[in-house]
Amino acid sequence: MTSLIRNPLTIVWALLTTVTIVSSLIALEGGAAHQINTTVTTAVLLIAAIKAQLVIRHFMEVRRAPVWLKVTTSGWLLGLFTLLLSFYFASL
């Protein structure tokens, strides 16, 4: 059991769970009012990007994968979140 708790994968999971709770609280704090909130949106999207990257690198084991796989997955994340934030800010 101790080895499970000390396992790097469990530490990554603890981090992911914590930021999930934090991002939910950010949304509740800043977004209960039915208003556009650029700070909340930027924060929760960046947190989502970091969480996705953590899952891809550590759970999907891409950190040990060949360069083409690292570049493809990181490229997808970077491209996606750049587009999402660009469309969001362009529409304000």
Added chain:
Amino acid sequence: MTDVAEGFTPGVGKSRSDDNRRDHVPGDSSMWFFVIGDLLIFGVYFVGYMYFRGQNHELFLQSQVRLNLDIGAINTVMLLTSSLFVALGTEAARAGNRVAALQRFWIALAFGAAFPLLKMFEWIPEICSGLTPGTNLFFMYYYVMTGMHLCHVALGLVILCFILRNLKTSKAPQISFVETGATYWHMVDVLWLVLFALLYLMR
């Protein structure tokens, strides 16, 4: 090496050094092409959602408030926990520990199965209160994207069952098969993390 470990495919998970190997594609390469294709397809949906949201922020904000953030957040933790146990199970399988691998994949399956169950507790009250895909563009995106994701979860649960069967009954369980299924399951997790931020959290 234990009798448990002896049951595994030769050359698989024989030593700790395997954990430190580099340039290893986890699972079948063809699964990765599927995963990348799926990520791109969902990416188009995500960007489309953001584009149409930009056309009518007010409608999306008013609709979004009617979602159940609590269930959304709990479901996120369910998938993350399921993914953790799949990753731990894969690690155990690679190390040749069949008993630990089986236990961890069973736990992963339980957490994964909680997702569609909770989704029903979320969807049914919403549908009963008149929120359907025809309500407006937000709910159309909401049901289509979460519905497509739920189909992926369902397929993922079936794959987890096949992994369990492979670990339990096969004389020489194939680590490549375990890794391939795990890769798919983690992709389902990644997609949900983006969906959760777009549908429930952003303002």
